[in-house]
Amino acid sequence: MSGGEGAVFEFATAGRILFGRGRLKEAGSAARTMGANAMVVTGASSSRAAPLLDLLRREKMEIHVWPTKGEPTVEMVKRGAGEALRRKCGMVIAIGGGSVLAANPGDPLDYLEVIGKGRPIENAPLPFMAIPTTAGTGAEVTRNAVLSSPEHRVKVSLRSPLMLPRVALVDPLLTLGLPPKITAATGMDALTQVIEPFVSVRANPLADAICLKGMTRAARSLRRVFEAGNDEPAREDMALASLCGGLALANSGLGAAHGFAAPLGGMFDAPHGAVCAALLPFVVATNIRALEQRQPDGPSLERYRKVAQTLTARLDATVDDGAAWLRQLSRDLEVPGLKSYGVKDGDIPLVVEKAAASSSMKGNPIVLTREEMAAILQQAM
Numbered sequence: 001m002s003g004g005e006g007a008v009f010e011f012a013t014a015g016r017i018l019f020g021r022g023r024l025k026e027a028g029s030a031a032r033t034m035g036a037n038a039m040v041v042t043g044a045s046s047s048r049a050a051p052l053l054d055l056l057r058r059e060k061m062e063i064h065v066w067p068t069k070g071e072p073t074v075e076m077v078k079r080g081a082g083e084a085l086r087r088k089c090g091m092v093i094a095i096g097g098g099s100v101l102a103a104n105p106g107d108p109l110d111y112l113e114v115i116g117k118g119r120p121i122e123n124a125p126l127p128f129m130a131i132p133t134t135a136g137t138g139a140e141v142t143r144n145a146v147l148s149s150p151e152h153r154v155k156v157s158l159r160s161p162l163m164l165p166r167v168a169l170v171d172p173l174l175t176l177g178l179p180p181k182i183t184a185a186t187g188m189d190a191l192t193q194v195i196e197p198f199v200s201v202r203a204n205p206l207a208d209a210i211c212l213k214g215m216t217r218a219a220r221s222l223r224r225v226f227e228a229g230n231d232e233p234a235r236e237d238m239a240l241a242s243l244c245g246g247l248a249l250a251n252s253g254l255g256a257a258h259g260f261a262a263p264l265g266g267m268f269d270a271p272h273g274a275v276c277a278a279l280l281p282f283v284v285a286t287n288i289r290a291l292e293q294r295q296p297d298g299p300s301l302e303r304y305r306k307v308a309q310t311l312t313a314r315l316d317a318t319v320d321d322g323a324a325w326l327r328q329l330s331r332d333l334e335v336p337g338l339k340s341y342g343v344k345d346g347d348i349p350l351v352v353e354k355a356a357a358s359s360s361m362k363g364n365p366i367v368l369t370r371e372e373m374a375a376i377l378q379q380a381m
Helices: 023-032 046-058 074-086 180-199 205-227 232-252 256-267 272-294 300-312 319-332 345-356 370-379
Strands: 016-019 037-042 062-067 091-095 128-131 144-149 154-159 167-170
Touching (some): 023 046, 023 128, 023 167, 046 091, 062 074, 144 256, 154 256, 180 205, 180 256, 205 232, 205 300, 256 345, 272 319, 272 370, 300 319, 345 370
Parallel strands (some): 016 167, 037 062, 037 091, 091 128
16 A cells, blocks of 8 residues: 555556447447457357357358356366467467466466466457456456366466557446345445455555446445446446446455466365455455554555445444445345355364465455454354
8 A cells, every 4th residue: 555655566468458338339330440360259158149250250250159058177278278279370369268278388387376377468469359258257368367276176366567458448238137145245246345454454545446436336236236236337437336336356366256266266176256245245344353453553444434435335443334334235145155155164174274375465454363264264154
Protein backbone atom coordinates (compact mmCIF):
# COMPACT_ATOMS: atom_id res chain seq x y z
CA MET A 1 0.00 0.00 0.00
CA SER A 2 1.18 3.50 -0.70
CA GLY A 3 2.49 5.34 2.33
CA GLY A 4 4.64 8.30 3.22
CA GLU A 5 7.10 7.71 0.38
CA GLY A 6 4.47 8.20 -2.30
CA ALA A 7 2.79 5.86 -4.74
CA VAL A 8 4.93 3.70 -7.02
CA PHE A 9 3.15 1.11 -9.14
CA GLU A 10 2.72 -0.50 -12.55
CA PHE A 11 -0.59 -1.01 -14.32
CA ALA A 12 -0.89 -3.32 -17.32
CA THR A 13 -3.94 -4.68 -19.09
CA ALA A 14 -5.26 -5.92 -22.42
CA GLY A 15 -4.35 -3.87 -25.45
CA ARG A 16 -8.00 -3.08 -26.14
CA ILE A 17 -11.18 -3.59 -24.07
CA LEU A 18 -14.59 -3.66 -25.75
CA PHE A 19 -17.40 -3.62 -23.16
CA GLY A 20 -21.15 -3.41 -23.51
CA ARG A 21 -24.37 -5.18 -24.35
CA GLY A 22 -24.35 -6.43 -27.93
CA ARG A 23 -20.67 -5.83 -28.60
CA LEU A 24 -20.13 -9.44 -29.66
CA LYS A 25 -21.14 -8.26 -33.12
CA GLU A 26 -17.75 -6.50 -33.36
CA ALA A 27 -15.76 -9.68 -32.69
CA GLY A 28 -15.37 -10.63 -36.35
CA SER A 29 -13.91 -7.33 -37.51
CA ALA A 30 -11.69 -7.09 -34.42
CA ALA A 31 -10.38 -10.62 -34.99
CA ARG A 32 -9.71 -10.02 -38.68
CA THR A 33 -7.15 -7.34 -37.81
CA MET A 34 -5.17 -9.98 -35.91
CA GLY A 35 -5.03 -12.75 -38.49
CA ALA A 36 -6.97 -14.99 -40.87
CA ASN A 37 -6.51 -18.46 -39.33
CA ALA A 38 -8.04 -18.69 -35.85
CA MET A 39 -8.09 -21.37 -33.21
CA VAL A 40 -11.35 -20.87 -31.31
CA VAL A 41 -11.21 -22.33 -27.81
CA THR A 42 -14.67 -23.01 -26.38
CA GLY A 43 -16.22 -24.71 -23.38
CA ALA A 44 -17.35 -28.33 -23.51
CA SER A 45 -20.17 -27.40 -25.86
CA SER A 46 -19.30 -25.14 -28.76
CA SER A 47 -22.97 -24.30 -29.37
CA ARG A 48 -22.73 -21.08 -27.35
CA ALA A 49 -19.93 -20.00 -29.68
CA ALA A 50 -22.14 -20.34 -32.80
CA PRO A 51 -22.83 -16.57 -33.14
CA LEU A 52 -19.10 -15.87 -32.88
CA LEU A 53 -18.27 -18.50 -35.50
CA ASP A 54 -20.81 -16.96 -37.88
CA LEU A 55 -19.18 -13.55 -37.42
CA LEU A 56 -15.75 -14.99 -38.18
CA ARG A 57 -17.00 -16.76 -41.30
CA ARG A 58 -18.42 -13.48 -42.60
CA GLU A 59 -14.87 -12.14 -42.39
CA LYS A 60 -13.69 -15.10 -44.54
CA MET A 61 -11.54 -16.44 -41.72
CA GLU A 62 -10.33 -20.01 -41.41
CA ILE A 63 -11.62 -21.48 -38.13
CA HIS A 64 -10.50 -24.43 -36.03
CA VAL A 65 -12.74 -25.06 -33.02
CA TRP A 66 -11.14 -26.68 -29.98
CA PRO A 67 -13.65 -27.54 -27.22
CA THR A 68 -12.39 -27.92 -23.66
CA LYS A 69 -14.19 -29.49 -20.73
CA GLY A 70 -13.87 -28.13 -17.21
CA GLU A 71 -11.11 -25.92 -15.87
CA PRO A 72 -7.80 -26.04 -17.81
CA THR A 73 -5.17 -28.62 -16.93
CA VAL A 74 -1.48 -28.79 -17.82
CA GLU A 75 -2.17 -31.66 -20.21
CA MET A 76 -5.04 -29.80 -21.85
CA VAL A 77 -2.83 -26.79 -22.55
CA LYS A 78 -0.09 -29.03 -23.92
CA ARG A 79 -2.52 -30.66 -26.36
CA GLY A 80 -4.06 -27.32 -27.30
CA ALA A 81 -0.69 -25.77 -28.08
CA GLY A 82 0.16 -28.75 -30.27
CA GLU A 83 -3.14 -28.47 -32.11
CA ALA A 84 -2.61 -24.75 -32.78
CA LEU A 85 0.84 -25.47 -34.21
CA ARG A 86 -0.40 -28.36 -36.31
CA ARG A 87 -3.18 -26.23 -37.79
CA LYS A 88 -0.74 -23.33 -38.35
CA CYS A 89 -3.11 -21.00 -36.48
CA GLY A 90 -2.06 -17.36 -36.43
CA MET A 91 -4.28 -16.31 -33.54
CA VAL A 92 -6.40 -17.65 -30.68
CA ILE A 93 -9.89 -16.65 -29.63
CA ALA A 94 -11.16 -17.97 -26.29
CA ILE A 95 -14.89 -17.85 -25.69
CA GLY A 96 -15.76 -19.51 -22.41
CA GLY A 97 -12.46 -21.47 -22.68
CA GLY A 98 -8.81 -21.22 -21.61
CA SER A 99 -5.69 -19.79 -23.24
CA VAL A 100 -3.17 -21.75 -25.26
CA LEU A 101 0.64 -21.82 -25.08
CA ALA A 102 1.82 -22.19 -28.67
CA ALA A 103 4.69 -19.78 -29.26
CA ASN A 104 7.27 -21.01 -26.75
CA PRO A 105 9.29 -24.23 -26.92
CA GLY A 106 9.23 -27.10 -24.46
CA ASP A 107 6.61 -28.30 -22.02
CA PRO A 108 4.12 -26.16 -20.02
CA LEU A 109 5.83 -27.42 -16.85
CA ASP A 110 8.94 -25.53 -17.93
CA TYR A 111 7.07 -22.27 -17.27
CA LEU A 112 4.80 -23.10 -14.33
CA GLU A 113 5.27 -21.86 -10.78
CA VAL A 114 5.65 -24.21 -7.78
CA ILE A 115 5.53 -27.54 -9.65
CA GLY A 116 7.58 -26.54 -12.68
CA LYS A 117 10.81 -24.78 -13.53
CA GLY A 118 9.26 -21.29 -13.45
CA ARG A 119 11.12 -20.18 -16.57
CA PRO A 120 10.03 -16.80 -17.96
CA ILE A 121 7.99 -16.81 -21.14
CA GLU A 122 10.23 -15.15 -23.70
CA ASN A 123 8.42 -15.35 -27.03
CA ALA A 124 5.33 -13.24 -27.61
CA PRO A 125 2.27 -15.51 -27.80
CA LEU A 126 -0.06 -15.73 -30.75
CA PRO A 127 -2.41 -12.73 -30.94
CA PHE A 128 -5.21 -13.50 -28.52
CA MET A 129 -8.80 -12.35 -28.04
CA ALA A 130 -10.68 -13.23 -24.85
CA ILE A 131 -14.50 -13.30 -24.70
CA PRO A 132 -15.92 -14.32 -21.29
CA THR A 133 -19.30 -16.05 -21.03
CA THR A 134 -19.53 -15.83 -17.23
CA ALA A 135 -19.03 -12.88 -14.89
CA GLY A 136 -16.45 -14.06 -12.39
CA THR A 137 -12.75 -14.51 -13.03
CA GLY A 138 -11.96 -11.40 -15.06
CA ALA A 139 -9.40 -13.59 -16.85
CA GLU A 140 -9.89 -11.60 -20.05
CA VAL A 141 -7.63 -8.86 -18.62
CA THR A 142 -5.16 -10.83 -16.49
CA ARG A 143 -1.57 -11.80 -17.19
CA ASN A 144 -1.78 -15.34 -15.87
CA ALA A 145 -3.50 -18.64 -16.60
CA VAL A 146 -4.39 -20.91 -13.67
CA LEU A 147 -3.79 -24.54 -14.58
CA SER A 148 -4.70 -27.67 -12.68
CA SER A 149 -2.23 -30.52 -12.31
CA PRO A 150 -4.11 -33.63 -11.15
CA GLU A 151 -0.77 -35.41 -10.79
CA HIS A 152 0.40 -32.85 -8.21
CA ARG A 153 -3.10 -32.18 -6.79
CA VAL A 154 -2.69 -28.43 -7.08
CA LYS A 155 -3.55 -25.45 -9.26
CA VAL A 156 -0.68 -23.19 -10.25
CA SER A 157 -0.15 -20.15 -12.44
CA LEU A 158 1.46 -19.64 -15.79
CA ARG A 159 2.33 -15.97 -15.53
CA SER A 160 3.74 -13.32 -17.85
CA PRO A 161 2.88 -9.77 -19.01
CA LEU A 162 3.11 -11.23 -22.52
CA MET A 163 -0.06 -13.23 -21.82
CA LEU A 164 -2.31 -10.17 -21.71
CA PRO A 165 -4.85 -10.48 -24.54
CA ARG A 166 -4.66 -8.22 -27.57
CA VAL A 167 -8.44 -7.72 -27.30
CA ALA A 168 -10.84 -8.35 -24.40
CA LEU A 169 -14.47 -8.32 -25.53
CA VAL A 170 -17.00 -8.31 -22.68
CA ASP A 171 -20.65 -8.57 -23.73
CA PRO A 172 -22.96 -8.93 -20.69
CA LEU A 173 -25.63 -10.51 -22.91
CA LEU A 174 -23.46 -13.63 -23.16
CA THR A 175 -24.13 -14.28 -19.47
CA LEU A 176 -27.92 -14.26 -19.76
CA GLY A 177 -29.49 -17.55 -18.73
CA LEU A 178 -26.58 -18.79 -16.61
CA PRO A 179 -28.02 -21.09 -13.92
CA PRO A 180 -28.39 -19.54 -10.43
CA LYS A 181 -25.74 -21.85 -8.94
CA ILE A 182 -23.10 -20.79 -11.48
CA THR A 183 -24.23 -17.18 -11.25
CA ALA A 184 -23.70 -17.25 -7.48
CA ALA A 185 -20.28 -18.92 -7.60
CA THR A 186 -18.88 -16.74 -10.37
CA GLY A 187 -20.43 -13.61 -8.89
CA MET A 188 -18.87 -14.27 -5.48
CA ASP A 189 -15.54 -14.83 -7.23
CA ALA A 190 -15.92 -11.42 -8.91
CA LEU A 191 -16.73 -9.82 -5.55
CA THR A 192 -13.73 -11.52 -3.94
CA GLN A 193 -11.52 -10.14 -6.69
CA VAL A 194 -12.51 -6.54 -6.02
CA ILE A 195 -12.20 -6.87 -2.24
CA GLU A 196 -8.87 -8.72 -1.99
CA PRO A 197 -6.85 -6.37 -4.26
CA PHE A 198 -8.28 -3.36 -2.38
CA VAL A 199 -6.92 -4.60 0.96
CA SER A 200 -3.80 -6.24 -0.54
CA VAL A 201 -0.31 -5.25 0.56
CA ARG A 202 0.22 -4.37 -3.13
CA ALA A 203 -2.80 -2.08 -3.42
CA ASN A 204 -2.33 0.97 -5.64
CA PRO A 205 -4.46 4.10 -6.22
CA LEU A 206 -5.52 3.26 -9.77
CA ALA A 207 -6.62 -0.28 -8.89
CA ASP A 208 -8.31 1.07 -5.72
CA ALA A 209 -10.71 3.18 -7.77
CA ILE A 210 -11.50 0.21 -10.01
CA CYS A 211 -12.13 -2.03 -6.98
CA LEU A 212 -14.57 0.41 -5.41
CA LYS A 213 -16.52 0.70 -8.65
CA GLY A 214 -16.66 -3.08 -8.93
CA MET A 215 -17.79 -3.48 -5.32
CA THR A 216 -20.61 -0.99 -5.84
CA ARG A 217 -21.89 -2.82 -8.93
CA ALA A 218 -21.65 -6.28 -7.35
CA ALA A 219 -23.26 -5.18 -4.08
CA ARG A 220 -26.34 -3.85 -5.83
CA SER A 221 -26.76 -6.58 -8.44
CA LEU A 222 -25.40 -9.96 -7.30
CA ARG A 223 -28.55 -10.94 -5.44
CA ARG A 224 -30.61 -9.67 -8.36
CA VAL A 225 -28.91 -11.81 -11.01
CA PHE A 226 -29.20 -14.84 -8.73
CA GLU A 227 -32.95 -14.31 -8.46
CA ALA A 228 -33.63 -12.98 -11.98
CA GLY A 229 -31.01 -14.24 -14.39
CA ASN A 230 -32.36 -12.37 -17.41
CA ASP A 231 -32.17 -8.90 -15.82
CA GLU A 232 -29.90 -7.20 -18.37
CA PRO A 233 -28.84 -4.16 -16.28
CA ALA A 234 -27.93 -6.47 -13.37
CA ARG A 235 -25.98 -8.78 -15.70
CA GLU A 236 -24.16 -5.71 -17.01
CA ASP A 237 -23.26 -4.70 -13.45
CA MET A 238 -21.80 -8.13 -12.74
CA ALA A 239 -19.90 -8.25 -16.04
CA LEU A 240 -18.35 -4.90 -15.15
CA ALA A 241 -17.58 -6.08 -11.60
CA SER A 242 -15.83 -9.11 -13.05
CA LEU A 243 -13.82 -6.96 -15.45
CA CYS A 244 -12.87 -4.66 -12.57
CA GLY A 245 -11.71 -7.67 -10.58
CA GLY A 246 -9.50 -8.88 -13.41
CA LEU A 247 -7.96 -5.43 -13.86
CA ALA A 248 -7.34 -5.11 -10.12
CA LEU A 249 -5.90 -8.55 -9.37
CA ALA A 250 -3.53 -8.33 -12.34
CA ASN A 251 -2.02 -5.20 -10.82
CA SER A 252 -2.53 -5.46 -7.04
CA GLY A 253 -2.60 -9.18 -6.31
CA LEU A 254 -5.10 -11.10 -4.20
CA GLY A 255 -5.28 -12.57 -0.69
CA ALA A 256 -6.11 -15.52 1.52
CA ALA A 257 -9.33 -16.64 -0.19
CA HIS A 258 -7.42 -17.21 -3.40
CA GLY A 259 -4.46 -18.57 -1.46
CA PHE A 260 -6.73 -21.37 -0.24
CA ALA A 261 -8.55 -21.75 -3.57
CA ALA A 262 -5.43 -22.90 -5.43
CA PRO A 263 -4.72 -26.03 -3.35
CA LEU A 264 -8.41 -26.79 -2.78
CA GLY A 265 -9.09 -26.64 -6.51
CA GLY A 266 -6.18 -28.98 -7.18
CA MET A 267 -7.01 -31.48 -4.44
CA PHE A 268 -10.78 -31.67 -4.98
CA ASP A 269 -13.27 -31.44 -7.82
CA ALA A 270 -14.30 -27.98 -6.70
CA PRO A 271 -14.92 -25.05 -9.11
CA HIS A 272 -12.73 -22.06 -8.36
CA GLY A 273 -15.57 -19.58 -7.93
CA ALA A 274 -17.49 -21.89 -5.61
CA VAL A 275 -14.45 -22.28 -3.36
CA CYS A 276 -13.93 -18.51 -3.16
CA ALA A 277 -17.64 -18.07 -2.41
CA ALA A 278 -17.42 -20.49 0.52
CA LEU A 279 -14.28 -18.87 1.93
CA LEU A 280 -14.75 -15.12 1.47
CA PRO A 281 -16.92 -14.26 4.53
CA PHE A 282 -14.62 -16.17 6.89
CA VAL A 283 -11.39 -14.82 5.38
CA VAL A 284 -12.66 -11.26 5.78
CA ALA A 285 -13.79 -11.82 9.38
CA THR A 286 -10.52 -13.52 10.34
CA ASN A 287 -8.39 -10.82 8.71
CA ILE A 288 -10.32 -8.15 10.60
CA ARG A 289 -9.82 -9.90 13.96
CA ALA A 290 -6.10 -10.43 13.25
CA LEU A 291 -5.63 -6.79 12.25
CA GLU A 292 -7.45 -5.56 15.36
CA GLN A 293 -5.19 -7.68 17.53
CA ARG A 294 -1.83 -7.17 15.81
CA GLN A 295 -2.04 -4.08 13.57
CA PRO A 296 -4.80 -1.89 15.03
CA ASP A 297 -3.21 1.35 13.84
CA GLY A 298 -2.29 0.15 10.35
CA PRO A 299 -4.08 1.23 7.14
CA SER A 300 -5.76 -2.12 6.44
CA LEU A 301 -8.56 -1.77 8.99
CA GLU A 302 -9.51 1.55 7.44
CA ARG A 303 -9.63 -0.16 4.06
CA TYR A 304 -11.95 -2.83 5.44
CA ARG A 305 -14.12 -0.03 6.82
CA LYS A 306 -14.33 1.43 3.30
CA VAL A 307 -15.27 -2.02 1.98
CA ALA A 308 -18.07 -2.20 4.56
CA GLN A 309 -19.35 1.26 3.66
CA THR A 310 -19.35 0.39 -0.04
CA LEU A 311 -21.08 -2.98 0.34
CA THR A 312 -23.76 -1.75 2.74
CA ALA A 313 -24.17 1.71 1.14
CA ARG A 314 -23.94 3.13 4.68
CA LEU A 315 -21.37 5.74 5.71
CA ASP A 316 -21.63 4.66 9.35
CA ALA A 317 -20.87 0.99 8.59
CA THR A 318 -18.18 -0.70 10.70
CA VAL A 319 -15.77 -3.42 9.66
CA ASP A 320 -18.01 -5.93 11.45
CA ASP A 321 -21.01 -4.70 9.45
CA GLY A 322 -19.12 -5.53 6.27
CA ALA A 323 -18.28 -9.03 7.49
CA ALA A 324 -21.90 -9.59 8.51
CA TRP A 325 -23.13 -8.36 5.11
CA LEU A 326 -20.92 -10.93 3.37
CA ARG A 327 -22.16 -13.76 5.62
CA GLN A 328 -25.76 -12.85 4.83
CA LEU A 329 -25.03 -12.62 1.11
CA SER A 330 -23.51 -16.10 1.20
CA ARG A 331 -26.69 -17.44 2.85
CA ASP A 332 -28.92 -15.61 0.36
CA LEU A 333 -27.00 -17.12 -2.56
CA GLU A 334 -27.21 -20.59 -1.00
CA VAL A 335 -23.44 -21.02 -1.20
CA PRO A 336 -22.50 -24.62 -0.28
CA GLY A 337 -19.72 -25.32 2.22
CA LEU A 338 -16.42 -27.00 1.41
CA LYS A 339 -17.71 -30.36 2.67
CA SER A 340 -19.97 -30.55 -0.37
CA TYR A 341 -16.81 -30.96 -2.50
CA GLY A 342 -15.39 -33.75 -0.38
CA VAL A 343 -13.18 -31.70 1.93
CA LYS A 344 -12.78 -33.34 5.35
CA ASP A 345 -11.36 -32.13 8.65
CA GLY A 346 -8.36 -34.39 8.12
CA ASP A 347 -7.48 -32.49 4.92
CA ILE A 348 -7.09 -29.16 6.68
CA PRO A 349 -3.38 -29.43 7.68
CA LEU A 350 -2.28 -30.20 4.12
CA VAL A 351 -4.44 -27.44 2.63
CA VAL A 352 -2.98 -24.97 5.14
CA GLU A 353 0.56 -26.07 4.27
CA LYS A 354 -0.02 -25.64 0.55
CA ALA A 355 -1.94 -22.36 0.94
CA ALA A 356 0.82 -20.83 3.05
CA ALA A 357 3.20 -21.21 0.10
CA SER A 358 0.83 -19.77 -2.53
CA SER A 359 1.57 -16.48 -4.25
CA SER A 360 -1.90 -15.10 -3.47
CA MET A 361 -1.42 -15.57 0.28
CA LYS A 362 1.54 -13.19 0.10
CA GLY A 363 -0.86 -10.38 -0.85
CA ASN A 364 -3.05 -10.82 2.25
CA PRO A 365 -3.13 -7.65 4.39
CA ILE A 366 -1.73 -9.53 7.39
CA VAL A 367 0.26 -12.75 7.77
CA LEU A 368 -2.16 -15.28 9.24
CA THR A 369 -1.07 -17.92 11.72
CA ARG A 370 -1.52 -21.58 10.83
CA GLU A 371 -4.21 -21.73 13.52
CA GLU A 372 -6.11 -18.83 11.94
CA MET A 373 -5.86 -20.44 8.52
CA ALA A 374 -7.14 -23.74 9.85
CA ALA A 375 -10.03 -21.96 11.58
CA ILE A 376 -11.07 -20.32 8.28
CA LEU A 377 -11.27 -23.72 6.58
CA GLN A 378 -13.18 -25.21 9.50
CA GLN A 379 -15.75 -22.41 9.42
CA ALA A 380 -16.11 -22.71 5.65
CA MET A 381 -16.97 -26.41 5.85
